[in-house]
Amino acid sequence: MQKAKMIENEKDFECQHKHDQPILLVVLDPKLDKKQRCQNYRILKNNIDQNMNNLQNITQKTVQQLSICIENIQELKTQLMKLFDSMINIAQDWTQNLLAQCQQFNEYSLYDELDSFIKNQNINYTSNITLINNINKSWKTKLSNNLNQYIQHKDKLNFKQIKEKFINIDCSSLSKNSEIKLNLIDQSFKQNVDCYAIVFDSTGSIMVSTENNDIKVWNFLNGTIKLIKTLQGHTEWVQCLVYSNKQNFFISGAQDNTIRCWKQLDQTNWSSSQPYEQHKNFVRCITLNSNEDLLFSGSGDKSIKVWKVDFNKNILTYMYSLDKHDNSVMALSLNQSETQLISCAQNKNQIIIWERRVQDKFEFKHFVTQSIQEEGLKIKFIKDNQFIWITGGKQIDKLYIFELKEGVFQENQEKTIQLITNNQKPDEYHFPIIYNKERNLIVVRHKTYIYIIIEMNNGKFKIVDQLNCDTIQIYGTITNNGQYLVYWDKKSQAYSTYELLNK
Incomplete structure (x- = not known):
């Protein structure tokens, strides 16, 4: 684990009494020069190191999850290349089969053709068309069976699983305890009916x-x-x-x-x-x-x-x-x-x-x-x-x-x-509870209030903002990305839009 590196040189810090000794305590006084003020140096340094360790733990965990995603994508890429190569090979073999058969059609017997013409029949042509159709049918079946292997065994090409692995990368440690504030955007569009x-x-x-x-x-x-x-x-x-x-x-x-x-x-x-x-x-x-x-x-x-x-x-x-x-x-x-x-x-x-x-x-x-x-x-x-x-x-x-x-x-x-x-x-039962995992965000409308709630690192929940609409008739939701809250309420008889901002 890397340690936090201070950009200043510790030796440049001055002791208030000019003792030329290692810094242990420094005072919080805004009147002092930057080099002469801080807080308890050891406590500050330990706090910085702890924060650095926490950030590195979060980063390391995310990198590990991303590595798994990359492996899954590599596997998907391999399967896709196999699928594409097999389809190309089938199409090429199909083409060669048709060309070879056409080459055979270029050779004919004059006696057989005269006999067919005299009898007013086109047997050779009809049989050739049937043969071509059978060839096409055979290769189409082979191509279809090849594709069906991937359709029936969804694990071979599971795009949804790949997507979910990316979506479910745990970034919650970065967002928990980070509070959210409601910021009014618009309240101008009126509607008189509920x-x-x-x-x-x-x-x-x-x-x-x-x-x-x-x-x-x-x-x-x-x-x-x-x-x-x-x-x-x-x-x-x-x-x-x-x-x-x-x-x-x-x-x-x-x-x-x-x-x-x-x-x-x-x-x-x-x-x-x-x-x-x-x-x-x-x-x-x-x-x-x-x-x-x-x-x-x-x-x-x-x-x-x-x-x-x-x-x-x-x-x-x-x-x-x-x-x-x-x-x-x-x-x-x-x-x-x-x-x-x-x-x-x-x-x-x-x-x-x-x-x-x-x-x-x-x-x-x-x-x-x-x-x-x-x-x-x-x-x-x-x-x-x-x-x-x-x-x-x-x-x-x-x-x-x-x-x-x-x-x-x-x-x-x-x-x-x-x-x-x-x-x-x-x-009032309208306005269901909303949960947005990515933003660690819960929106609850209870009686006259709309509450913004987050889950803390200790697993408990905390109200970080609330809005009193002075009516229980409040009906709304948030956008899927958790950026905007929109509701209509009986008191204002208007649609209100708020942006949910991190403090």
Whole structure:
């Protein structure tokens, strides 16, 4: 491990009493010359060395992870070169086969050709065409089989795995304890009707929001919005939205008990699917898996429906229902490995863990035990072994952390966060908890406040900024990169945009 190197020469430092001895203590006095003031030299030097060691440990860890990524890319490069070489070889052999066969066609028997002409037949030509077609068919099959080896064995060309290794490089040690401040960008765009949900596309350039039964699509640039299109289809208020991270495609759920898929056709036009109605009450929450082929929807009918998603065809296919709650399902969240789904309902002690089992079907696992008798309206997995749950009633205003211990999620009371006390109003379920791993950032809207929360190096959580909107009717989200917060609130009846800046 390298040691920190001071650019000044220690021998140049002067003792205040001109003793010409090694420096041990120096005074913090701004009136003294630079060479004569500092703090306890040994303590300062130890602190610098410790900081240097911490930085080098972080760098070394990241370099090791990058080395693994480079090895994976080298393996991918080798597999790609094998694939390309085999395809080129097949194409070249195919070409030689055709040319050799054509060379044979150049030789013919005059007697056979005269005989065929007299009989008014073209047998030789037809048989030659058949032979060429058979050759082409044989080589196409060979080429197809070669490609199928890589399609069927995804581990050979797993671009997604490579991407995830880069994304999951742990830079959290660099960002933890670094606080974030909200900086107002714009608050000029008014909307008189409630907006219950806001989502962004993966690039943060398209924002989608709601207005009563309608859905609005906006251009988003550096914190400012410009309306592109108003989409109509739902017959009651739109309650929730989820945007694809892979395609220009989003899904909406509404008070008309239906779910719709919306696919972008061009810069200004979107196509709606048919309305899908399996729920018998409001669709209150929806979430997609990372592969974006499964949708989970929670409803006032106490059920969670699971759907197969086909973005290309813009359709949903109902699969099955999860039924254990005894009240409206308010929030859903998948853990990072997507082996478990968590849900909470509008009643006390209504947190349920659902587990992925046989044939990837989710099934009931257990109710999560709470230390308090209180309902909660928002829940979110932070890690595979950790989730956040927030109280929703009037009497208790707290954020609870549950962690996996001995196969069961249990409350870690040391990590509980006290929120601003407000026993006059209950919480509102819209505006789900947002977690951004890359920025170590959690955004929580509870009652009249929006909280910015980070995880500290000691594993505990800390509120680093908060915003009072003086209304519980606040609906919003952040961009996928965690740079901007956008919300609509009842008091201002406007969209507000804030930039999240590191202090």
